[in-house]
Structures are given as structure tokens and as C-alpha cells.
Amino acid sequence: MTTTTQPSGKAFPSADGPDGPSPAAAGSDGLPALAWKPVAAVGAVLGLLLLVTSGRWGHQGDELYFLGAAEHLSWSYADNPPLMPLLASAMDGLFDGSLVGLRLPATLLTAAGTLFAALIARELGGGTRAQLRTAAVWAAVPLSMIIGHSLSASTVDIVAWTVVSWLLVAWVRRRDDRVLLAAALVTAVAMQAKYSIAFLWIAVAVSVLFVGPRPLLRRPLLWAGAAVVVVTALPGLLWQADHGWPQLDMAEVFRRESSGAVAYVGVGFFLAGVLLTVLLGYGLWQLLRSPELRPYRFLGWSFVGLFLLFLVSGGRPTYAAGLFPVLWAAGAVRMERGAPSKWWRWAVSWPVIGLFFVFSALTSLPVLPRSDDEAVAGTENNPQAAETVGWDDLVDAVEKSARSLPAKERERAVIVTEYYTEAGALDHLGSGAGLPDVYSAHRGYWYFGAPPDDTRTTIFVGSDREELLERFTEVREAATVAGKGNKVAGTKVWICTGGKQPWSKAWPELAHLY
Template identity: 45%
Template sequence: MSDRFGFFSDELYFIAAGKHPAWGYVDQPPLVPLLAQGIEHLTGGSLVALRTVPALGAGTGVVIAALAARELGGGRLAQLLAALVYGLAPFVLMTGHVLATGGLDINLATCTVFLLLRWIRVRDDRLLLWIGVVTAVEVQVKYVSVSFWVVFLICALFLGPRDILRRPRLWTGAAVVTLSALPGLVWQARHDWPQIEMTKVIAQEVRDAGAGGFGFIGAVLSICGFAGVVFFVYGMVRLLRSSAYRAYRSLAWSILGVALVYAISDGRAYYLAGYLVVPLAAAAVAFEGKAGRPLWKWLSVPVALLSLGLVPIMLPMYPASALNHSPDGLSKDTFGWPDMADTVAGVYRALPDGTRRNTVVVTDGYSQASALDRYGPARHLPPVYSGHRGYWYFGRPADSVTTVIYVGADKPYLDRYFDTVRKAGTVDNRLHVSNLNRGQVIWLCEGPRQPWSRLWQSFYHLTAVTPRGDTPSK
């Protein structure tokens, strides 16, 4: 099932980025690109091997959910409930079968908050060192964990456990995290902090999707699933109100505080997902005590069936012929990359021999560039470049390049940079699956108006789509 359709666009990007190792990238720290390229190199490009990593991560998260329920005093039923609800949550189903920064970050955050939960109960300071190690790895995937720790330390100062702030091993762990993050921060500083600009772009994308501000609440609930919403809400109530969970109250307020930070700053809902294991586990323990009540029995069956019904929707458990009728947008975007490469190769082969020698491919999005980087060599395509996000840093066309096969954008935009621009084709796929790639126009652009050493700066963009025809042509 993991290799049913093809690579997800970000997976292709990570593989391409890993060929250009660095301490940081415009849009992320270095761990996932290096991991993706390492798996690609060792396995000869096995998609199954690549996706074994997120699958193992999701499985680990399910086990941690059960352990969290046990930490809160739950028996076997509570542990089973916590594992099932966590495992059936859309944020696990979506991220557990593709290699992405979000999935790894969620699982590392889940591990971190479980270790913190356990420290609160047993006060074993060795756990604080392990928390530091896990967080140090997490900041090599995403920097969002910093928000949680700032909020948690403030909550601990006012609500307890205050003694955690006096534990030397906490600050030793913090030093480990700082040392881990330092090379990436130096890279960001040397490149004028592009990650900050990237955060602004993400915030705009969140606002455009209606998931910012109050919409963040709905976005979080949507990634929890049917059972997850019930367990999340009830678990938060239990953590905040039950005297049995007084020691963990700072964790509950930390989750609410981080949610507020992301709602105000228009962060993505899944940034919060890893920490939801605590209220899910608390609810599982509470429901274990109510298992014999008629209302519980009456509600559990439909909620369980609705949650199970998400599995075939969120996972690619159907043939490619059914993609056009599926709401699974992620799987749709894994289909058709070789078809795109075939179309671009057809445009390239149609050029005269003399023209081909000075031709490269440039794409408007890193997704297309990454796919052509992988599938292009077998089709004898020339080098591929893109000005989108981190791909801009991977190199530019040589000044000798006079012809560009450009994937994406529109004629008014490209007229700014080339003497002649004409349509040469359109991206499609063999099943005409409607996805973000299908319908992209392929342009043949000749006569760059400046040397590429000067022109390339103009192609840099962070947004998913560069500005279009509202700017007059030069």
C-alpha cells in the first residue's frame, strides 16, 4: 500500500535537497533531507523503505499513547482506548504513510510530552536529559517545539511543578538542544533569516485556508477525528478540573497556551498534534471507569464506526482508477510525476540539436523540479532548476543557457525575462487525475534578457505561486 501511487511532492523535494547537504534550508532544518537522501542512496530509490520511517514513527506514537494512559493510572482498557483513538486520528493516518517533517515532528513531540508526563510522576531527573536529547533531534526537523517549551516553563513557574526549574539536568538538556540548533541558526543568520520569511508565507497560507484565528480551533478538531474530538475535549476538561490530575495541570494549560500562540500567529494545526496525547490518555482513563454505563455503550459503537470509516478515506487503500472519486487529496498529489517528466521530455526532444545544447528546465514550484530531478535523467533531460523556496539555493542556469523549458507560471510573468515565450504543452497524467500538478502549462522561453548570474535573483520566491499577470511585461 505504501508504494501504490508514487512519491509525494515533499518526499521528492527532500531527496533533491539531500543532494545539497547544508546546516539549514529556507523551509526547514537539515535532518529530513539528509535522511531521505540517505535512504534513497542505500536502497536504490525504494519508496517502501522511505515510508517505513514514518510508519515506524506512527506505530511508536500509538505505543506512547498507551503508555501515557498507564502513567495516568489507566488499566488495559484505558491503554487500548488511548492507542486506538490516537492511531485512528487523521493527523496520524495522514503523516504515518508519507515522509514529511510534520509526521516526524508530531512523533518526537509525543515522545517529549510523554517523558515530561512521566517525570512529573516519578521525578527521575534522568528523564530530563532524555527530553533534551529528543528535543535536540526535534529541532533538526522543525523549530516549533520552542513554542511549547517557552509556554510550559511559564506555566510551571506559576502552576508548578516549580522545582523542575531548579533541576540542573533540565538546563543540561537545554544546553544540548541549543548546541544542536546552533549550526542551523548560524546558517539562517548568514542567509538573512529566510525561515522567518517562510513563517510569514505559511501564516498567509493558513489564513487563506480559513484555519487562522478562531479557525485554528476547527482545524485542530478536524485532525483529531470523530473519537479524537470527544477524547480531546473531555480529556482537557479532566486535566483542568479533576483533583486527580492536579500535578499535570501545567501540561493542560501549556497545550491551551501553545494553541493560543498558534491561533494568533496563524500556525498550522498539526503543530499542536503531538501534545494531544496527554488529553487523549486522560480521557481514556476516565472512560475506562465508565465502561459499564449504558450511555458509554450506546455512544461508543457509532463513534468507533465513524472513526474506522476514516481509514479508507485517509489511506491509499484503493486502485488508481478510483483517485478522481476520492477525497484523499494527499494521494492524488502522489500520482502522475513520471507522466509529467514524459511530457517535458517530449518538448525537449522536439528542439533542434543545436538548441538543446543550450537548454535547461526551470519550474515554478519545487515539486516539479524535484520530480524532474528524479525522473529526468532516465529521459535524458537537461539540468533542472527552480526559484521556489530552498530549491533556488541549489544552483542557477549557466550564462550560456539561451533556451528554457519552463513548467508553470504564465506568459505575462515570463515575458519580463525572455524575448520570446510560447506554449509548448500542458502537464497531464494517464488517468487525468485532478491534482495540483495537472494543468500546469509548459512554456518554451528563448532569449533571456540578462545574464543568468543577474537574472536568477528575480526568480526567487517563497509563495506557492509567484505573482502573475498583474505586473506589466518588460
């Protein structure tokens, strides 16, 4: 029987648990050896699945927005910091418009998440079985497959939370302040994709004040790292301040889009893998109650605080999901070392994990044949998937409408869309169709500017005739977007002339976030 020294100074045995003895030998740093071969195999399987499905069907709506936003480079945007448009533009150019290439960062980051999840288990003293179980659960849940399938800010955000969690656990055990600086650098990058990682640090600070370890908040390199984060985020924050803090308005949008507490919990339950949520709950309980995990208790309370905060404020279930790996790791380590009740152990057995890997793939990835009546299997669980089809039909309908105009009229025409995703689709996918310039007053696209005042004809995508007649003297239907079971099917395309106001005057009134 081997022992492992914990931050509390006590040693507890690496006893034979329900999975049998842990074969990992302690390394020079006192930790079990990293089970890199089985963990790498899990990551490779997940990465391969994401890779082979990443090119199916089409772009997701936010991906198209990022590509459109990249044509209007800025220090920040109404709804995102600048990293995602820059990354989308770079990958699109590097891989010549390949959807697989565009999504390669999401594929690689999500596959790498298996390693970081396993590293958390290792830092908590887990051997091969605990590391492998943590990595396998990360790979098997719908959350990972959803964030790994498309290029999104959530992908960067959740993986960054996982890395920062690992580094915080490592600091508690090692007290090496360079780890805190590394965590700050990861945070600085994450803040260029999404600001929500700031909530993680706030929750950690509050929890540390109450349950320790309080020396964490007195480390000079922690505050030096915080200064780096602030300096790197400052240009974007100044842009937000100069434009009236639209990011705060977006928080209200998400609150209004929330379906309530029951849906919040239900979606979180689904994202965490339904039965596999048992491991998450067990890990949380162990973090909050186990004497051996007492030094890491602040992470358990951080999750509780953030989960409740986003529940009552109308946030999305994914906001606190970056702490799932810590809970999985704590649960897996205690399973390896202790003897959990037999009545629930089966829920996180290897056959069940494998079964849920298949379940997650079927519900969260485009692996099933597409039918005419459903855009993607499992769109009720993953609404973003419904945005990956129908864009070609949209481009065709708008191109047909533009061709119906006389040549001279087409030269003075513009396209205005009701929603930002439609503008991104027409900007990117319609670039080779010779379409007029594209504008939208929705969300971030509104900030890219209004159509010119000398516009003669507006091809308007969306809305209805009665509403458009409030702004134009003549409105006629030109086309309807074909298709079924996707976000744009049935959308009307209108030819509008005789604007009652110049666009420069009308544009401020048209801005909308919903």
C-alpha cells in the same frame, strides 16, 4: 480494590469504572503493568495498513523536495532543518528508489506512536483498558494516518512531542532527572526536522511557572539538556542567520495560506477523529479540573496556550497536535477510574473507535480505487494526497519538450520550474530521462543556485506566456501536462530563448515563497 499513589501524595482507588475493573496489576514501580500485547497488536494493525498503502500511486511533493535537497547538502535549508533530506536520501539509496522503503521511517514512527500514547496513560495510572483506549484512538484518527503515509517533518515532530510529553509525565511522577535528559535528546533530534518543538517547551515553561511543578525549572539536567539542544541546533541556526532567517519568512507564508479560525478548528476537529474529539475534550477538562491530575495540569494549559497561539497567528492545526495523546490518555484514565456521563460515553466506545478507524483509512489513505477525475479519495481533507499523482505525466511532458530541441541547443538548455515540488519531481523522477539540469526560484530551491549565464534555452514549467515575455524575447508552448485531478495536470511547458538578463542578475528578483 487497589490503590495507586499519585505525585500529590494522595492515593485514589482504581475503582471499577464504566468499563469494568482494570485487570492490570501494579508493578515494582507502583504503576499498572504495561498492556504491551494489546497495545502492540493495535500498533501492528496500524503499521500494516500504512505499509500496504505506502507504495500506492507516487511520491508526495515534499518527499521529492527532500530528495532534491539531498543533492545540495547543507546545515539547514530555507524551509527545513537538514534531517529530512538526509533521511530521504538514505532511505532512497538503501531501498533502491522504493517508495515503500522511503516511507518506512514514517510507517514505523507512527506505529510506535501507539506505544508512546499508551505509556502516557500508564504513567497517569491507567490500566489495560485506559492504555488500550489511548492507543486505539491514536491508531484510529486521521492525523496518524496522514503523518504515517508520507515521509514528512510533521511525522517526526508529532511523534517527538508525544515522546517528550510521556517523559515529562514520567518525571512528575518519578522525579528522576535522567528522564529530563532523555527528553532533551529527543528534542535535539526533533529540532533537526522541525523547529516547532521549541514552542512546546516554551509553553511548558510558562505553564509550570503559573501552575507548577516549579521544581522542574530548577533541575540541572534540564538545563544541561537544553544546552545539548542549542549546541546541536547551532549550525542550522547560524545558516539561517547568514541567509536572512528564511524560516521566519516561511512562517508568514503559512499564515497567508491559512483559511481562518473556522477552518483551523474544523481541520483540527477532523484530524482528532470527529466524534473521538469527545475524549480529547474530556481529557483536557480533567487535566485542568481533576484533583488527582493536578500535578500534570501544566500540560493541559500548555495545550490551551498553543492551540490559541496558532489559532490567532495563522498556524496549522497540526502544530499543537503533538499534545493530543496527553489529552486522550488523561480522558481514558479518568473514564477507567470514574463514571463519565452516559450521554457521551458511546462516542468513544469500542465500536465507534473501530468505525472511525475505517473512516480515517478511507479519507486519509489511498485505499479506494483511483478515478480519472480524482487523484485520491478524500483529497479535500488531505490536500497532500493530491500531490502523490501526476509526476510521471510532468516528466513525460518536459521530456517531450526537451526532445523537440536540436541536439546542440539541448546541450545549452536548462529547466526552470515555477514550484519547488515540480523541480524535485524532475530532479528525482526525471534523472533517467536525460533531462537538462533543473532549477527553481521557489522556496528552498532558490538557494541551490541560478542557471549558468551561458544558457541558450530555458524549458520553463508553469507560469504564462505574458509573464515569461518580460524576461525572454521568444516564448512558445511546447507541451501541456496530461491528467486530471492532481496538482500538475494542465501545467504548461514553454521553450524560452533570448533571455533579456543573465541568470545571475535575474535570479535575485525571481525568488518567491508563495
